Amino acid sequence: MVVDDIDDEATSQVFHALADTTRRDILRRAVSGDLSVSRLAEHYPMSFAAVQKHVAVLERAGLVSKQRNGREHLVKTNPRAVRAIRDTIDRLENAWFGRIERMARLLDEDTKGQPT
Amino acid sequence: MTVTSVDKDLDNLTLTLVADFEAPVAEVWQLWADPRKLERWWGPPTYPATVEEHDLTPGGDVTYFMTGPEGDRHRGWWRVDAVEPPTSLEFTDGFADADGKPVADMPVTTMRMRLTEHDGGTRMEMRSTFDTREQMEQLDKMGMTEGLKQAVGQMDALLPG
Numbered sequence: 001m002v003v004d005d006i007d008d009e010a011t012s013q014v015f016h017a018l019a020d021t022t023r024r025d026i027l028r029r030a031v032s033g034d035l036s037v038s039r040l041a042e043h044y045p046m047s048f049a050a051v052q053k054h055v056a057v058l059e060r061a062g063l064v065s066k067q068r069n070g071r072e073h074l075v076k077t078n079p080r081a082v083r084a085i086r087d088t089i090d091r092l093e094n095a096w097f098g099r100i101e102r103m104a105r106l107l108d109e110d111t112k113g114q115p116t
Numbered sequence: 117m118t119v120t121s122v123d124k125d126l127d128n129l130t131l132t133l134v135a136d137f138e139a140p141v142a143e144v145w146q147l148w149a150d151p152r153k154l155e156r157w158w159g160p161p162t163y164p165a166t167v168e169e170h171d172l173t174p175g176g177d178v179t180y181f182m183t184g185p186e187g188d189r190h191r192g193w194w195r196v197d198a199v200e201p202p203t204s205l206e207f208t209d210g211f212a213d214a215d216g217k218p219v220a221d222m223p224v225t226t227m228r229m230r231l232t233e234h235d236g237g238t239r240m241e242m243r244s245t246f247d248t249r250e251q252m253e254q255l256d257k258m259g260m261t262e263g264l265k266q267a268v269g270q271m272d273a274l275l276p277g
Contacts, residue, residue, distance in 0.1 A: 092131050092225070092244055093122060095160065100119060100135045100240075102157035103147050107139040 017061035022046070023054050027077055030064050036072035120239070131244045138237040145202035145231060148172070155180065163190065172199050178207070179216055191216055197226075205229045 017023055022044055029035055029043070041051040055075055058064040066073045123132040137144055147153045151167035159165035163182040170178050178194040191212035198206040210224035226245040231238055 090124075093124065093133070096131070096133050096242060096244070097119060098160060099157050100133075102161075103144070104137060106147060106153060106156055107137055107143060 013061040014063065017057050017063055020054070020057075022051075023058055026051075026054055026075065027058060027063055030075040030077045031079075034074060036069070036074055037066075038072070040075060131242075133242045133244075135240045135242075136234060136237055137240065141231045141233055141238045142202050144238045144240060148205055148229070149201065151178075154178075172196055172201070172205065174198055179212070189214070193218055194227075203231045 018027075025043070026040055029040060037052055037055055038048060040055070041048045044051055055064065055066070059066060062078055064075050064077050067076055068074075118136045120134040120136055121132075122134075123130075147157060149172060151170040154170070155165040155167045158167075158180065159182040163184050165180045165182045167178065167180045172178070174196055176196040176199075178196070179191070180193075181189045181191045183189055191214065192210065193212050193216070194207040194209050196205070196207045198204070206226070206228045208224050208226050211219045213219055228241075228243045228245075230241045232241075233239075
């Protein structure tokens with residue numbers, strides 16, 4: 001595991017939030033940022049309260065934020081959080097690039113250290 | 117050494133990396149099988165690793181800690197799922213607390229490593245599957261696939277650089 005700069009608790013929250021079809025759908029629809037919770041709720045076969053709960057999970061994971069607009073709450077996606085998912089995989093890639101370089105150096109040392 | 121290919125699969129949250137070494141398979145295997153060698157490449161240069169337990173048998177544990185620049189210690193563990201010396205190793209990789217106990221809430225990575233002879237040297241294929249296998253399967257079943265791809269696709273346009 002890479003320790004340096006992954007905030008693992010936040011990552012877990014993001015993955016948990018995304019492990020639900022409705023929440024992923026809300027995330028998609030909220031990209032433009034002009035949907036209120038009640039408008040969102042029209043899309044799903046569940047109560048307004050249930051949709052609100054889903055939005056709250058996304059909000060806690062930092063994937064969306066709510067903005068007050070008069071009597072409505074508009075749901076807006078936080079693109080940085082979504083990008084963070086990809087960054088996590090990028091970091092894993094970088095960690096392995098570094099490891100493979102060090103492995104190669106170690107193999108070189110071994111060869112040089114042996115009489116031929 | 118050449119990294120031949122990198123495949124980042126956002127849908128399945130896997131990272132597959134292929135690298136070629138000039139050294140024979142047995143020597144590359146030793147980098148995994150010899151704890152004194154393993155600790156020289158596992159941790160980032162600024163967080164050198166010290167391997168404590170090192171049991172490369174199915175169900176066996178590898179435990180290690182990495183020492184940071186401030187003397188801070190970060191513990192980690194592997195649980196060996198399958199091993200076939202000198203060509204393949206599968207393990208789960210996770211974090212541990214200060215007492216060396218696995219931290220349940222932290223994500224774990226599943227690793228699959230294969231070594232094959234290739235052009236007089238060794239080809240190493242590594243697949244890292246992010247987070248727990250259960251969670252991955254769950255994500256996959258729920259159609260994370262399209263959702264995430266679309267969301268990320270739309271967002272790229274909104275982001276600078």
